Amino acid sequence: MTRMKEALLYEKLEGGRVRCNVCRHRCAIGPGKRGYCQTRLNSGGTLYTLIYGRVSSLNADPVEKKPLFHFYPGSRCLSLGAVGCNFRCPGCQNWEISRARAEESGAGTDEIKPEELISLAAEYKCQGIAWTYNEPSIWLEYVLDGAKLAKAKGLYTACVTNGFMTPEWLEVMGPYLDAFRVDIKGFSEETYQKISGVRALAGVLDSARLAQQKHGMHVECVTNVTPGINDDDNELLALAKWIVSELGPDTPWHVTGFYPHLDLSGLPPTPLAKLERVRQAGLDVGLRYVYLGNVPAHPSENTYCHKCGELLIRREGFSITGLHLKNAACPRCKTPLPCLMQPAPCLPRP
Ligand code: SF4
Structure with a gap:
């Protein structure tokens, strides 16, 4: 893989400068220079990313x-x-x-x-x-x-x-x-x-x-x-x-x-x-x-039902130790939990 790849979202300016429009710094970058993030280089009026892959x-x-x-x-x-x-x-x-x-x-x-x-x-x-x-x-x-x-x-x-x-x-x-x-x-x-x-x-x-x-x-x-x-x-x-x-x-x-x-x-x-x-x-x-x-x-x-306070998802650190939802909703008052769920149960994770 090439070390440098031409960047997306930039425009050419006068005098060999380029403007990067990836983030809101919108750096104007002179020839041979890098943007504020140090990962984008203007080489000969073309902007390259130095971190592709x-x-x-x-x-x-x-x-x-x-x-x-x-x-x-x-x-x-x-x-x-x-x-x-x-x-x-x-x-x-x-x-x-x-x-x-x-x-x-x-x-x-x-x-x-x-x-x-x-x-x-x-x-x-x-x-x-x-x-x-x-x-x-x-x-x-x-x-x-x-x-x-x-x-x-x-x-x-x-x-x-x-x-x-x-x-x-x-x-x-x-x-x-x-x-x-x-x-x-x-x-x-x-x-x-x-x-x-x-x-x-x-x-x-x-x-x-x-x-x-x-x-x-x-x-x-x-x-x-x-x-x-x-x-x-x-x-x-x-x-x-x-x-x-x-x-x-x-x-x-x-x-x-x-x-x-x-x-x-x-x-x-x-x-x-x-x-x-x-x-x-x-x-x-x-x-x-x-x-x-x-x-x-x-x-x-933990996640609790916002309506009745029932415990819905118990966590310990980064692990899920209890999933108490029924049909993606509170098992007690049936209030839905706005949460994208697995198509198939994958818990508890070992
Ligand atoms: S900081 Fe980096 S990504 Fe953001 S505009 Fe400048 S060169 Fe582009």
Whole structure:
């Protein structure tokens, strides 16, 4: 496989420059230069991706690990990532790959052709493929080829994303992408600048809305609550209200605890009481499914009927330990659970 592949979604500008329209940075890239993500190179007035088929990380993960809780619970997805990112989060958990420089030689990554993903998914007994670990939107050309093959073979497809891609990206990927697990890291541009290095809020909200309403993807949101950075109660409340009004009350919201890391290693972990308050605030404004994450064995990892409170799905970490639905609904009050289910029972997973 060639190390460099001509990019999608770019336009030629004067003086040998090009504009990349993959994410909302819309970098204007001079000859011999790379975009902000460091994975796209202007060579002679043509834009190339340096990460096509270059895989830094590959695992067979429970879908709950993404986290996706209302999307084929108990299934397993082939999960893969490349290198690079279009954000600069000071507390990035995957900095070894997100901050790694894409090499023209492909060094530091393994070469996996899109068609090999299908056989790997079968080998590892996966029902779908998830592009994750680093930001998949900057991997467009490869994700697109893999997703087309996956859909043709009946596999589901999911992206775990920061949501900063352009509407054009969503147009290209929309027909082949089933799930959009998006971080919403705060609810002001100032907070976004602090938590991700980019004033991305408006773009992220627009992407989440488009993914769900224009392209019909299943959307789940995650907010990692970081002390002193994005933990303002009013802002989190506004974020929860936005999800209710724009994406709907059935949209799962995962409120996860921060763990000190990288440039933010001097901060404390998020207090459990804070996470519980945020969850309750989300429920109070009308969200029906608010989950806590990074809090092992907490009851809010489970899914409860929003109407009568019956336990519907019990989780321990990333495992499903009880599935109590009857005909995809609450066995007590018969309220349906908005959740894509396996065509055949696949639980419990060994
Ligand atoms: S993907 Fe985004 S950051 Fe990377 S070159 Fe394109 S516009 Fe710039």
